[in-house]
Amino acid sequence: MRNLRICLIEDPLAPTHGPHSIALATLRSAAVAQGHRVITLIAGESETVRHYEGEEPGDPPLSETTLAVPAISGTRTMRASYRTYQWLSGRHFDLIFAGAHQSPLYYSLLAKRQGTDFRTTAFCTVATALTATALSSESRFLDGIEHLIADEIERAVIKRSDAVIAADADVDDWIRGQDWPRPATFLRAPMAGDSAEADREWSELFRRIIAGVVEHSDGHGDPMAARDRKPLVSACIVSFNRHRLLSQAIQSIQDQTYPNIEIIVVDDASNAPDSTTQLDRIAAELEACGGRLIRHERNRYLGAARNTAARHATGEYLFFLDDDDIAKPDQIATLVDVATFTNCDIVNSFCDRHFGEDRPAPDQGSPERWIMLGNVPSVGLFHNLFGPASALIKTASFTRLGGFSEAHGVGHEDWEFFAKASLAGMNLQLVPRALFWYRHTPGSMIQTIDPHQSMARNISAYLNHIPKPLRPACVLAIGLDRRQGALQHELSGSREQLAATRDEVARLQHRVSLLEQENRDLLAACRTALGAPATSTPQSALDRYWESRSWRLGRILRIIRGISLGNRQPEVKPVIRSWTEAATTISAIRGTISWEILGSARAIRRAIHGPARPGTSGRGRSATPGLRQGGIDQTIRAPATEESS
Known part of the structure; x- marks a missing residue:
């Protein structure tokens, strides 16, 4: 058996002597004893990642790596999983172990199934104390969006892992009782202990994992074969009164590394003073590169404008980009590779935030990255974590869903569309990379629409799949989530005020301390000037x-x-x-x-x-x-x- 490069991922919040930590420590000892090189990564949500080699930190010492992008969105579980993916994606390992509880492997397994990373890496999940089982042991149910996201991530990781080790009897029973497929290599961990028998059992378990998944890890297909096909992509951009930003968006499509693109721009009845002149210029530029400009006679809003672009498209795929966003050079090529490799209906990605009207520099770093969850309809009922509107969609799938709904003055048409696709059983993929710049534009549509009407729009996609007697309960669940979010916002504001008050109290206490010292100094000077001893009154x-x-x-x-x-x-x-x-x-x-x-x-x-x-x-x-x-x-x-x- 060849020597392997193995990574074990520790959860810093897990109990030191809990089943999760004991199982990983025992696996690490077995791997080192068999001559494999073992790197331990301490997972976390910070951009600074800690890791060490061997059985214990200190020989060699604990190392730190600072990752790109200082701020990322999402829950703690999402952030920790993305930081883990950032670190792993630049390194090669034959085998990666991690716990299932709030698993750090979610985005790494997404990337492997999409053929973009880890093609020859095997992932093994150690299942202990899942969110659902831990809450059940406390006679509790999922009671917040963070619990729901953690539960969905844990389920997805167990389903997608190459091997699963159930290190806890209750978790073993729970997993076996679920009505979804499990990996072929599903093992029950032996009892932990210091005996020679326990060491032999863990060593045998380790050998079974290597024989079952590492030696047969072929990456689930060859992504290079899918890249040979270059289907036509119709890049659809809709615009209203943002001609300068529109020119930047068009240029970002022309700068794509993907070779087979047509550009279709729909102007939704812009009424700015220079609209006619600017649109005539843009139309001439598009015609020179084989693109088209279509003008609405009246403003029909985003859903209708996108549908107009789709009707005029001739490509096998539709790619949507807002007029104030900027596609990074490899966005379309990456989305097409994933779409053809997974045969998905819809694929989108993360994005980086951009401020200002200038185009981002090629080497510009991102101040903040928005990460999503992908095709998780339970979470999508409450928050749009399906992914951004800048997506690649099969034209046939778009037509089958009937395109975007057309409601004037109301947003969330992309959220509603993704929810309909997910509930219809379509294959939605989310690439865990930031492939475009999402511009923060003052006065943009998302900042001016009615949030209640927009929320009602995407709720309708779910209500149509729920029996009528249960629909009020669905609306109640959303209302309670909104209320909880408002209370959390108020609580956050109160905490900020409390922190500010504490800072002010500390400042005043420091000032009082200085004044007291000043008073003591003055009294001493006064005593000296009056010739009085230090102990006098x-x-x-x-x-x-x-x-x-x-x-x-x-x-x-x-x-x-x-x-x-x-x-x-x-x-x-x-x-x-x-x-x-x-x-x-x-x-x-x-x-x-x-x-x-x-x-x-x-x-x-x-x-x-x-x-x-x-x-x-x-x-x-x-x-x-x-x-x-x-x-x-x-x-x-x-x-x-x-x-x-």
Whole structure:
């Protein structure tokens, strides 16, 4: 047996000692023991993907890869599956293992079945704790769109995998009881353990998988054989009053790598001032390359305009592109390859968002990628995840469905069309690549239509397939989903407001902290300026001056001056409550005539006895500039209710 290159995909949210993690760890040990090269990918929705080689991360160390496109749409399960596909599609593996719970293999298996990737790679799914079985164990049903999407992805992955290992008895029973086909290699995992017998059983299981799927993985056909046929494709573009953008859309079709295309443009009665001149120019350019411009005499809206283009088309396939979108050079070639390889009726793809009226540069990166789910009608009842309107459709299938419905002023004609095709049992394919630029155009139709009427349009496709007594329940389900979406939007807004409030509180707390520190610094400076020890209080700082020899000896002078001025009130020591009051009062004391007169005595005393205690010496009116607030009479003359000295 040749040595294989194997990838195991871990779910970072799975319990470390749960059946899923134990099964993958045991398979990894068996593969390494048999000499195979094993890479472990830690799946996630971030553009940074972590992976390591061997049995444990660290030898060699955990590696990281940054994937293109920083933002993608969809649920967590969809995003994680797409990130996994992005990483896998640029690498070759003989065998890939992953869990079925919210499986990361959904888009990779789509690509394999379409012949675009992984032609010689075998996929093995380890089935444990599926969404449906996990909720059932909690006496719960699917209660949200994320649960529904996860459930559909898990079912699809189990159906499309080359091999399935049921690592849990309940899951094994549930899968075997489903009324849909399972892969030929469907195995029950042996009991996990550290015994030699358990190791032998897992090694034997691993050998059976290799013998059953790896050695016989032929890619389900040769995609190169399908590429030899080049059927005519009619590229249909409908437009209204967007002549500059229309020219870009036409040019993107002319730049396609696919060689067999006719271009049909339908103008839906544009009424801009320069419409006639611009349309005449476009008509001449189309005629030069074998295309056609058809003009509506009155505005009939998108569904009718697309039907007009289809009636004038001669191709085996119809390709629809909106006038403000830009096809990437390989869009039509890729869609035709998938259509001929899978013999599907409809095929579309992901898209990248584009902002502005300029055409995207050839090497321009995408700020956001829209990913969809494809042919999943249960999800399509609530949200259009079938794929975008830019699709390749067999002309015969389009005719059999009766084309698009024609309702003026109402959108969702593509959603309704895809739902009708899916419910009719047609083969719809979604290529998990972004093959065109979806332009965000202010004031576009999707932003101006009535959402309720548009939703009712695509609901009608489902109501026609449901018995009349059950139709109100179907409408109720959609209404509840809309209501849940509105509540989630409100909750999201509340969370954003709460986060903003927390940020503001944190900012204010930081500001308070700075002010408190500033206050402490000012108090320290104030104590230093007043000559007060660090442990003193405002009152004790004043007391040091009030009880000083200079202030007591000068009291007789102040009494005499007070009598001469008609003020016979006794001196009262102020009660100080703050450092500001202390600084003001001390400044007033040091500014009195009596303090200045005794300044010479203080100088002589310092010369004989050395410096006095801090705060009791110095000449001049104030050692604390800017703190003097008035004369001593205003500061320390108070009613006789205060204690006199």
